Amino acid sequence: MNKNQNYNSETEFFKNYDPSKFYRPSTSVDTVIFTVFDLALQVLLVKRGEYPFKNQWTLVGGFIDLENDQTLEDTAKRKLEEKTGVKTPYLEQCFTIGNKIRDPRGWSVTTVYFALLPSENIQLKTNSDDITSSSVSAVKWSPIKNNKIKESLAFDHNYILEKAIERLRNKVLYTSLPAYLMPEKFTLRDLQTVYEIILDRTLESKSFRRRIERANILEPTGETRQDVKRPAQLYRLKENIDTYFFLRNIEGAT
Incomplete structure (x- = not known):
């Protein structure tokens, strides 16, 4: 059929359409x-x-x-x-x-x-x-x-x-993406370490913890794990939580 053929309907067009004509x-x-x-x-x-x-x-x-x-x-x-x-x-x-x-x-x-x-x-x-x-x-x-x-x-x-x-x-730098890399239970220090590994630089701990806590994406498990100096609270990612976007880049990462 001529390529300039006029069709009367979509059905007729697709009946005659040959996708092999295109690379x-x-x-x-x-x-x-x-x-x-x-x-x-x-x-x-x-x-x-x-x-x-x-x-x-x-x-x-x-x-x-x-x-x-x-x-x-x-x-x-x-x-x-x-x-x-x-x-x-x-x-x-x-x-x-x-x-x-x-x-x-x-x-x-x-x-x-x-x-x-x-x-x-x-x-x-x-x-x-x-x-x-x-x-x-x-x-x-x-x-x-x-x-x-x-x-x-x-x-x-x-x-x-x-x-x-x-x-x-x-x-x-400005999201909570590393939370998806964490095991089921983890400490805030664990999460900060993953951020630092990805960014290949050290973050300011107090500022990092405040930012994560304000994001409200984690919940405590009620369990602790012995850290270097004292027991550390274990957390998990809340269910049905989307990626959190911070207003500013994480301090110490630039």
Whole structure:
């Protein structure tokens, strides 16, 4: 049928519509999955089991499942659960990048998310029997130091990681995001330590505690834990609490 054909209805138009007439770049989602342990901010990496870049490390990602993924967030959550077996308490879309050179297979577009996971109870699928996808041969956490990791990542994933770290650190300056990285029970000193690890600098303790208390995002568990000098109150994140935005950046972090 002529492409300039006039149609009498939407139904008639779609009956004759041929999507193959238009070029379609490869479309994927890449998720930068952060956690904190061993006094370091860590990112989850996967080793590719197929070409291109076979046996090289990348961020967690994959192509959109057109049959089952209803949204980009569905893709991000699905790939995260495949690699960690858990659901993230926090997932945020960062940016989209697309060009002709980022993937040697051709024009590609990826939407980048970052996810935050508490390190407790994460069971990575660390051997071939556990990994369901032939495109992945191994998974691991890699510590971030000076905004970098020791691995050279495939595709443009080093750039993606750099931008995601920048986004996370900027938001931590004025939000309660690190609370999503905490175990079920924690002290205010524990929470401050996680802030300091992410920001890579020391915070003023009294100011930090006042700010967290005023945010009203935590509740006491009624339990204590012996600290260096005295018992410390244990807290947990309140249920159904959204990210808190402070009016100013946290003192001592600039």
